Amino acid sequence: MPKTESEQNIEVFARRREGLRIRSALLGAAAMAAMATFGGNIAGPALAQTPLTAAPAQMVPSFADVVDRVKPAVVSVRAKAGNAQTSDNQSGGSNFNLPDLNLPDDHPFQEFFKRFRGQGSPNEGNSRPGPSPRRGASQGSGFFVSADGYLVTNNHVIDKSSDIEVLMDDGRTLPAKVVGTDPKTDLALLKVEEGGPFKYVELAPEAPRVGDWVIAVGNPFGLGGTVTAGIVSARARDIGAGPYDDFLQIDAPVNRGNSGGPAFNQRGQVVGVNTAIASPSGGNVGIAFAIPSETVQNIVNQLREKGVVERGFLGVQIQSVNKDIASSVGLEKPEGAIVSRLEDDSPAAKAGVKTGDVVLSVNGKPVDDARDLSRTVASLSAGSTANLQVWRDGKRQDVSVTIGKMSDRTASASSQQDGTMEMDKLGLRLAPGAAAGGDVKGVAVVGVEPGSTAAEKGFKTGDVIAEVGGQAVQTPADVRKALEDSRKTGRKNVLFRVEAEAGARFIAVPVPAA
The missing domain is CATH 2.30.42.10 (PDZ domain)
Structure with a gap:
């Protein structure tokens, strides 16, 4: 009896399936033979000997052990100012202005933004204290350098403060007093008398190399003990902050509130004190500056022994x-x-x-x-x-x-040993024209502070100031005198004539207050 079309199709399908089974068996046998030929591994030793789910060897370093050792020595520093509300332009405080996004009261981001503003929950009648400092206070970071309570921070964190307290890693809040300060390097030494002995860290005996890992621990935006990591990007940076600039540049994320906090090497030694950031917005952009440990050691020793720094x-x-x-x-x-x-x-x-x-x-x-x-x-x-x-x-x-x-x-x-003069309120560092090379008449711009009035007006390192307010200038002192003369006449702006490789130009600059 002839087979129906359906029965014929079933037989064809069965023959094809049997053929596939035979080919698979042959391929499997060939694979086994190849594995035997190559020592049981046709794709290299790692594939045959290591399950596919096993993690590869760890390539990125973990800083957890270092952080466990050093974090108890790092504190938040809160300094109550005299009267006015303090704004930290260099990164010490947490006066970070967030935009009003008009979010609904029940939006999950509301609590996050409230904490940054130092306000309470939207459902509470009275505001509660958040991690932001009180009005009239600045906030930064610091670290213990001895078991008996000596503590290092930035001078700008505690400058002109009446009361200082430190918030410990274990949650305690302890009073601190100023032992001594050095504004020229922006360092301060504090002493906590009660609550010891304290966990402390040591300063690194040698400078890090460019490319070495660094770990920053501090109090960004008042959030408490926060750890970030990066590398040393450059050394011996001069950012115009003072006459003895010699900063480490690091790319570990450092934000407002990290000021005075330590930057560690992988051995848990302090290689620098985080002091400033370069940022148009006030937030981290991967460029931060730390005072090197060699400078810190010298200043701390003098402040501890004498209360002042002698140079x-x-x-x-x-x-x-x-x-x-x-x-x-x-x-x-x-x-x-x-x-x-x-x-x-x-x-x-x-x-x-x-x-x-x-x-x-x-x-x-x-x-x-x-x-x-x-x-x-x-x-x-x-x-x-x-x-x-x-x-x-x-x-x-x-x-x-x-x-x-x-x-x-x-x-x-x-401050003028090298012929330079700081024009702090404008953000300029000036030197006699000879510093620009050749027979230059005028005053050379040898530094412009990022984010300053001078930077906003377009001054650049290498510019030469020929006139200020119509007066020819030859020294930084001439520039200062011309500004003072303009202030006395009641001018709000003064005209600088500036020469550069691209040609001469005029720049109108606000006259700084006395």
Whole structure:
């Protein structure tokens, strides 16, 4: 009896299925043979010996062990100011203004934004204290450097404060007093008398390398102990914050409230104190600056022993050596700092230093530029003897100098040891025109603070200010005097004539308040 079409289709399907089964068996046998030939692994040892679900070897480091050790030594610092509400422009406080998004009361983000504003729950009649500081208070971070309660933070966190308290990692709130401050490096040493002994951390004995991991622990936006990580992006950064700038640049996320907090290496040693951020918005953009541990150690030791910081003094005005100066004095490359002026009866003058000498090293340590020399001399003790190697008359000579003590008078002059002057309210750092190289007439812009009035108006490092308010200027002091004259006449703005490679231009600048 002939088969129906349906029965024929079933037989075809069965034959095809049997063929597939046979081919699969043959392929499986071939695979087994290949595995035997290659030692039981046709795709490499890892695939055969490691289950597919097993995690690969850990490539990204974990900082958990370091954080467990160091976090108890890091605190939040709250400083009650005199009268007015404090705004922290450098990153110490948590006065972070969030926009009004008109969210519904029951929106899940409402509580998040309320906490940032320091307000209570939208359903509460009275506001409750949040992590933001009280009105008239600033807030930052700090860390213990001894078991008996010595604590490091930034000067700008506690400056002009009447009461200071620290919030411990374990939740305790303890009063603290100021032992001493150093505004020039923006460091402060506090002491907590009760509640000890305290967990503390040590300062790193050596500087990190560019590319080394760093771990920042602090109090961003008043949220309490927060940990972020990154690397050292650069060293010896000069951001115009003070006469002894020597910052580490790190890319670990640092925000307002991290000021005074530590940056650790992977051994749990403090490599820097987080101090400032470069940001147009006030939030983290991956550029933060930390005071290196070497500077911190020197300042902390002096504040602990004396309550004040004493700095060495040479009594010279200096400027960095550029290519033109190096060529004119016979140096093979730009290095060191050239003495442009000697103060009468100064330590340098008594030792025989001459105008035109180029200081190449101090006690065997090479001098890179004028600011490097200023920092090096300032770190020396008054009364100590320093050996200066100078370039004079086409050859190297040694000069032995007894370092003087920087008094209040010389401290004022020290901010111009390299010929520079800080115009803090404008965000400019100025130097005589020679600092720009060649025979330049005017005043050179050698630094512009990010986010400052000067930056907003378009000033750039390398610009030369030729006139201020119609008056020709040759020194930073001339610029300051022209601004003071404009202020006395009641002007609200003053016109700067600025020269640059692209040509001359005028910039109208608000006259800063006295």
